[in-house]
Amino acid sequence: MPQTQAPLATASRDTDTRASSASDTAIGVPLPHESAALHVSGEATYTDDIPELHGTLHAALGLSRHAHARIVSLDLDAVKNAPGVVAVFTADDIPGENNCGPVVHDDPILADGEVLFLGQPVFVVIATSHDLARRAAALAKSDDVVRYEPLEAVLTAAEAKAKKQFVLPPLHLKRGAPAEKIAAAPHRLTGTFEVGGQEQFYLEGQIAYALPKEMDGMLVYSSTQHPTEMQLVVAHMLGWPAHSVVCECRRMGGGFGGKESQSAIFACIAALAAYKLHRPIKLRADRDDDFMITGKRHDAVYEYEAGFDDTGRILGARVDIALRAGFSADLSGAVATRALCHFDNAYYLSDVEIVSLACKTNTQSNTAFRGFGGPQGALVMEVLLDDIAHELGLDPLDVRRANFYGIGERDITPYGQRVEDNIVEPLVDELVASSDYRARRAALVEANAQSPVLKRGIALTPVKFGISFNVPFLNQAGALVHVYKDGSVLVNHGGTEMGQGLNTKVAQVVANEFGLALSQVRATATDTSKVANTSATAASTGSDINGKAAEDAARKIRERLAAVAVTLLGGEARNVTFARGEVQSNGASIPFAQLVNAAYLARVQLWSDGFYATPKVHWDSKTLTGHPFYYFAYGAAVSEVVIDTLTGEWKLLRADLLHDAGRSINPAIDIGQIEGGFIQGMGWLTTEELWWNRDGRLMTHAPSTYKIPAVSDTPAAFNVRLYRNDNAEPTVFRSKAVGEPPLLLAFSVLLAIRDAIAATVADAAHDTMHTVRRAPPLRAPATPEAILDALDALNANATILPGQRPNGEPVGKSNTEAAPATTSAST
Ligand code: MTE
Ligand code: HPA
Ligand code: MOS
Numbered sequence: 001m002p003q004t005q006a007p008l009a010t011a012s013r014d015t016d017t018r019a020s021s022a023s024d025t026a027i028g029v030p031l032p033h034e035s036a037a038l039h040v041s042g043e044a045t046y047t048d049d050i051p052e053l054h055g056t057l058h059a060a061l062g063l064s065r066h067a068h069a070r071i072v073s074l075d076l077d078a079v080k081n082a083p084g085v086v087a088v089f090t091a092d093d094i095p096g097e098n099n100c101g102p103v104v105h106d107d108p109i110l111a112d113g114e115v116l117f118l119g120q121p122v123f124v125v126i127a128t129s130h131d132l133a134r135r136a137a138a139l140a141k142s143d144d145v146v147r148y149e150p151l152e153a154v155l156t157a158a159e160a161k162a163k164k165q166f167v168l169p170p171l172h173l174k175r176g177a178p179a180e181k182i183a184a185a186p187h188r189l190t191g192t193f194e195v196g197g198q199e200q201f202y203l204e205g206q207i208a209y210a211l212p213k214e215m216d217g218m219l220v221y222s223s224t225q226h227p228t229e230m231q232l233v234v235a236h237m238l239g240w241p242a243h244s245v246v247c248e249c250r251r252m253g254g255g256f257g258g259k260e261s262q263s264a265i266f267a268c269i270a271a272l273a274a275y276k277l278h279r280p281i282k283l284r285a286d287r288d289d290d291f292m293i294t295g296k297r298h299d300a301v302y303e304y305e306a307g308f309d310d311t312g313r314i315l316g317a318r319v320d321i322a323l324r325a326g327f328s329a330d331l332s333g334a335v336a337t338r339a340l341c342h343f344d345n346a347y348y349l350s351d352v353e354i355v356s357l358a359c360k361t362n363t364q365s366n367t368a369f370r371g372f373g374g375p376q377g378a379l380v381m382e383v384l385l386d387d388i389a390h391e392l393g394l395d396p397l398d399v400r401r402a403n404f405y406g407i408g409e410r411d412i413t414p415y416g417q418r419v420e421d422n423i424v425e426p427l428v429d430e431l432v433a434s435s436d437y438r439a440r441r442a443a444l445v446e447a448n449a450q451s452p453v454l455k456r457g458i459a460l461t462p463v464k465f466g467i468s469f470n471v472p473f474l475n476q477a478g479a480l481v482h483v484y485k486d487g488s489v490l491v492n493h494g495g496t497e498m499g500q501g502l503n504t505k506v507a508q509v510v511a512n513e514f515g516l517a518l519s520q521v522r523a524t525a526t527d528t529s530k531v532a533n534t535s536a537t538a539a540s541t542g543s544d545i546n547g548k549a550a551e552d553a554a555r556k557i558r559e560r561l562a563a564v565a566v567t568l569l570g571g572e573a574r575n576v577t578f579a580r581g582e583v584q585s586n587g588a589s590i591p592f593a594q595l596v597n598a599a600y601l602a603r604v605q606l607w608s609d610g611f612y613a614t615p616k617v618h619w620d621s622k623t624l625t626g627h628p629f630y631y632f633a634y635g636a637a638v639s640e641v642v643i644d645t646l647t648g649e650w651k652l653l654r655a656d657l658l659h660d661a662g663r664s665i666n667p668a669i670d671i672g673q674i675e676g677g678f679i680q681g682m683g684w685l686t687t688e689e690l691w692w693n694r695d696g697r698l699m700t701h702a703p704s705t706y707k708i709p710a711v712s713d714t715p716a717a718f719n720v721r722l723y724r725n726d727n728a729e730p731t732v733f734r735s736k737a738v739g740e741p742p743l744l745l746a747f748s749v750l751l752a753i754r755d756a757i758a759a760t761v762a763d764a765a766h767d768t769m770h771t772v773r774r775a776p777p778l779r780a781p782a783t784p785e786a787i788l789d790a791l792d793a794l795n796a797n798a799t800i801l802p803g804q805r806p807n808g809e810p811v812g813k814s815n816t817e818a819a820p821a822t823t824s825a826s827t
Contacts, residue, residue, distance in 0.1 A: 067696025084132030181316025185307025204253025257368030457756025487593025494534030515578030553610025648784030662736030681746025
């Protein structure tokens with residue numbers, strides 16, 4: 001069992017003295033997720049569990065068979081005549097705009113004349129059952145139904161880059177004189193790298209349930225991170241004003257960015273059919289369709305170059321990041337911007353040039369995925385630093401340390417924001433000590449010398465992650481708090497619950513404000529008719545901004561209640577305290593519920609709205625400079641792996657994670673986010689491989705071929721701790737956002753595998769680490785095939801290396817010989 005240390009983190013919090021007036025309420029306590037019992041018992045209501053209204057019909061999508069083609073003819077008679085089919089709709093049936101793109105209007109809801117990727121919805125079938133709808137939609141595979149004239153398709157980022165084909169103009173940031181600094185540096189290197197994409201693989205697939213309402217109204221239940229966006233795209237699609245559409249989401253079974261914009265096509269199509277037929281319509285994509293239709297994390301190819309000194313300190317760096325955006329812009333502009341802003345990761349780059357490209361391809365439109373381009377930006381920096389360590393024969397940790405941001409110096413990011421709250425060094429120091437990194441590295445080099453087949457590797461990587469939407473206006477949130485006459489409290493806010501615990505944290509904030517137990521506060525479904533004009537729950541800002549908005553709403557009510565308390569008990573309003581269900585003033589106290597009732601009788605408003613706009617953030621999209629992030633979250637991880645050099649299999653033996661969640665509102669939830677983010681990042685970098693064939697057909701579109709980590713992939717030793725650190729900014733209870741940053745801690749797994757591969761050519765003279773003068777050419781995901789390829793390539797180049805194992809055997813995949821009996825295979 002993974003050994004998580006929630007109790008430890010909790011214990012360290014017991015001594016906190018909180019400004020809060022309510023010591024018995026929930027802030028800083030590791031309370032379970034508000035729906036934990038429902039999740040495990042199966043009682044939690046997801047969109048598909050909402051009791052269906054009488055007359056509900058079911059939708060399924062007919063998908064394109066070509067990556068790029070003109071639709072020559074569409075003959076839907078066979079589909080219409082299929083059993084159970086009630087209607088079939090195409091783009092021609094859309095009364096308003098045939099677009100669901102969140103930023104640029106380049107995202108057709110249903111293909112219109114042309115298909116832009118293989119899997120694009122061309123028509124929707126409405127039938128009496130889900131199964132009959134799917135059977136009829138499968139007729140899209142027939143030439144008699146849809147006839148195409150294939151057009152040239154561009155499938156990869158590299159091809160699109162060569163053709164200069166982008167969904168948005170290239171981003172280019174340059175500071176100082178990187179080319180000159182590189183040329184003048186004592187050491188130089190150039191490299192290329194590639195990392196694959198990643199399917200969000202939310203356990204609950206995309207789904208929408210649309211209900212027509214009176215007077216041209218529409219209620220859409222949608223599994224979405226962004227109810228307001230769903231409201232707007234449905235309204236545009238129907239040509240209606242926004243007030244005619246309501247979107248509601250109680251919870252998602254995971255979103256991970258995949259439901260930030262891409263729930264839209266499902267919401268729009270369900271609403272279209274509901275509008276046409278005046279019947280409730282449910283559209284639930286099965287897993288394969290979901291894979292084929294929706295965008296994923298952007299895969300990337302990189303070219304980089306750096307000049308550095310003898311200690312590994314970077315004097316100048318250049319990188320070119322080519323992201324596969326897919327057929328439309330979607331959120332790729334903001335993703336490419338975040339990739340650019342995260343290249344520095346935790347390191348100061350005086351002279352730097354970053355090019356970030358959103359390459360247009362005939363594939364699914366790639367979108368948000370936990371980290372939102374940040375992981376793609378920072379990963380290449382970690383690879384570059386590892387290359388430098390190999391080049392110089394230094395421990396990669398020392399090279400990293402030589403490049404960390406400073407405090408009061410060397411602290412300006414390439415985009416001009418000062419790093420004001422830098423805790424990288426003390427955090428890494430603490431982790432180096434707690435993980436015993438140095439001794440373990442030495443021990444592992446020893447062990448590897450005795451083990452010709454199984455090789456171990458270890459790596460420490462840090463993360464610095466910018467918190468805020470990198471589009472400043474999105475950093476706003478609203479909330480609505482109701483205190484009912486009996487003293488129970490209801491909170492509604494613009495954020496959505498996707499398993500991350502947002503509703504728990506927001507309820508904790510409200511409970512704390514009123515001095516109530518958490519059980520007195522209930523968080524409700526997100527609903528566009530309650531809080532308007534919300535942003536997506538994304539960029540890890542959910543609890544930061546909705547927590548503050550809810551606090552604002554609750555505080556307004558509390559102030560009104562305090563005034564009533566003074567009339568009843570005497571004293572001064574500013575001295576009234578709310579704790580343990582009691583309200584105190586002037587040495588006397590009254591139960592909260594009693595005060596509430598008195599306030600009601602005195603005709604005091606017992607509900608309030610609340611609002612929050614994140615301070616300080618600004619961004620100049622022309623110069624690519626500004627203050628895009630309110631603050632940074634930090635963390636670091638040490639991972640140790642073992643690889644089998646004969647099969648390419650590997651295992652994570654131990655991981656030590658130390659992460660900065662500020663002053664945690666809920667350490668249990670935050671530790672869960674850190675564990676989950678790390679394992680999800682590990683999946684991205686190791687087992688999750690997306691593979692398109694030459695026709696542009698995604699072949700890995702189900703769990704049978706696409707391998708996400710299982711619980712058995714968590715390491716036997718899994719030490720996850722919170723770093724004690726109050727947010728320097730006055731966020732809600734000085735907490736920090738935690739949703740995305742821990743995903744980047746998984747870099748340590750990839751680099752540990754690289755370290756283990758390097759061990760196959762480690763020369764006895766380099767006895768303290770696996771630094772050979774050439775970095776293993778390992779791509780990500782580091783599947784067994786990728787690991788074997790890297791072993792081959794590394795060992796083929798024997799001329800620059802001793803080419804011998806320490807025990808004198810030849811190296812490489814030629815090592816099909818049985819392991820000598822004398823070796824101690826250590827796992
Ligand atoms: N955790 C769970 N269990 N499920 C999710 O879908 N999404 C992640 C992260 N953690 C996700 C999750 C992503 S991509 C983001 S941006 C944040 O949660 C969003 O929620 P927050 O802002 O409230 O942290
Ligand atoms: N994260 C997620 N979604 C976004 C962002 C971001 O930084 N910027 C714009 N949309
Ligand atoms: Mo998260 S990728 O910002 O939804």
